[in-house]
Amino acid sequence: MRKLGLGIAFVATALCAPASATNTLTAQQYWSAMGGLKAMEKLNLLTFGNATLHSDVEGKVFVGGNLDGNNAPVAIGNGTKGQAYLHDPIYRSLTVGGNASNVQVNNGIGLSNIQAVVGGNAAGVQINNGSTAASLRVGGNFDAQNFNPNATKTVKYGGTVVNQQAQDTPYETQDTTLHAGGTADLKAAIAGVTSSYQSELTTLSQIMGALTPNATLVSSDTNNIHFNFTADANNGSFAIANITASQLSSGTFNLPNYATSTNGKTLIINVSGASVAFGANEVGNGSLVQQNIIWNFVDATTIAVNTAVYGSILAPKAKITGNSPINGSVVAKIFQSNGEVHLGTFNGSTGFLVAPPPNGGGGTPGVPEPASWMTMLMGFGIIGSLIRSRRRTERLAAA
Numbered sequence: 001m002r003k004l005g006l007g008i009a010f011v012a013t014a015l016c017a018p019a020s021a022t023n024t025l026t027a028q029q030y031w032s033a034m035g036g037l038k039a040m041e042k043l044n045l046l047t048f049g050n051a052t053l054h055s056d057v058e059g060k061v062f063v064g065g066n067l068d069g070n071n072a073p074v075a076i077g078n079g080t081k082g083q084a085y086l087h088d089p090i091y092r093s094l095t096v097g098g099n100a101s102n103v104q105v106n107n108g109i110g111l112s113n114i115q116a117v118v119g120g121n122a123a124g125v126q127i128n129n130g131s132t133a134a135s136l137r138v139g140g141n142f143d144a145q146n147f148n149p150n151a152t153k154t155v156k157y158g159g160t161v162v163n164q165q166a167q168d169t170p171y172e173t174q175d176t177t178l179h180a181g182g183t184a185d186l187k188a189a190i191a192g193v194t195s196s197y198q199s200e201l202t203t204l205s206q207i208m209g210a211l212t213p214n215a216t217l218v219s220s221d222t223n224n225i226h227f228n229f230t231a232d233a234n235n236g237s238f239a240i241a242n243i244t245a246s247q248l249s250s251g252t253f254n255l256p257n258y259a260t261s262t263n264g265k266t267l268i269i270n271v272s273g274a275s276v277a278f279g280a281n282e283v284g285n286g287s288l289v290q291q292n293i294i295w296n297f298v299d300a301t302t303i304a305v306n307t308a309v310y311g312s313i314l315a316p317k318a319k320i321t322g323n324s325p326i327n328g329s330v331v332a333k334i335f336q337s338n339g340e341v342h343l344g345t346f347n348g349s350t351g352f353l354v355a356p357p358p359n360g361g362g363g364t365p366g367v368p369e370p371a372s373w374m375t376m377l378m379g380f381g382i383i384g385s386l387i388r389s390r391r392r393t394e395r396l397a398a399a
Helices: 027-042 186-209 231-235 286-292 370-380 383-398
Strands: 045-047 061-063 074-076 094-096 100-105 113-118 122-127 133-138 153-157 172-174 215-218 226-229 238-244 252-254 266-272 275-278 281-283 293-296 302-305 312-322 330-337
Touching (some): 027 186, 094 186, 113 186, 122 133, 186 266, 226 238, 231 238, 266 286, 286 293
Parallel strands (some): 045 061, 045 330, 061 094, 094 113, 113 133, 266 293, 293 312
Antiparallel strands (some): 215 226
């Protein structure tokens, strides 16, 4: 089963008991997890809380709290050569729920338009758009220093503006509906989406953490730490391995050719432990496999990235720090790393998520076409969740 092209984040109103690799998920679990995977396909960095960036992020960024570019400004959206990136206009180049400072949004990923949204105050937020249409929406106050708007690059702000030049007033306009309490309150809308992401991605992490392993880690030779895969894994579209945090602290991981961009399989590595120091060196064809690996940290509250990581990191409870690059999607509670976040984003199989049978019948349905989503969801009894999420999305899109 390949990825589901959902354009809406689905809220998990309750976390049901995770299923094994052979059990069917509830409808609530399935749609919530698929919404989380969709976000990991499109967003290079997603945090529920604050993010402090000392280095660039090559793809799109969603920060539920404050974003601090650390006086750089740091760049996002630079793109990179040789890494596939799945475009979707619903996912903006930059979304910040709180205040944003010292960040430059670029268009190295080839978007037809650039959108950035800040729920709080914005200072030192720049957009390098060339001839591409670009817009910035700010719920709070806006510092116009170095924004340099024009006919193709505009900003609307809900509060007040400083450092505005007279010639820029046609392109920098106040819209009080965007302010807190307004009819298009950006901060409240982003907070709702952040809550949805947190539910979805926590559900996804728990589901993956409960899957039955079909691969084992061989670490007897610290210079050749590798995985052995069962026949079930080799014949299927995914592999699950459970390891401990201590097994990531040192040695040399030889990344397998099991899950690659050519075969579309997924390798999920569940890492147990509350405190993780990612110190093991990863060797092999990282550029080939990184979009098909998920390092899932179900329990971790702190992760120190002390070596280059190949693959996406899913750590919904964790604060991530460190100095080394991460090559893949990153999901965290808080992100304060000095290392760059590189593309590409997750692009593997979703076969480890077993969909509920339609209408209580037997078998596992294929991925529905977009026109059938509403009918399917009504049958599952979670239409209210969809409507609430759609309203949040529409409020953001209208801003």
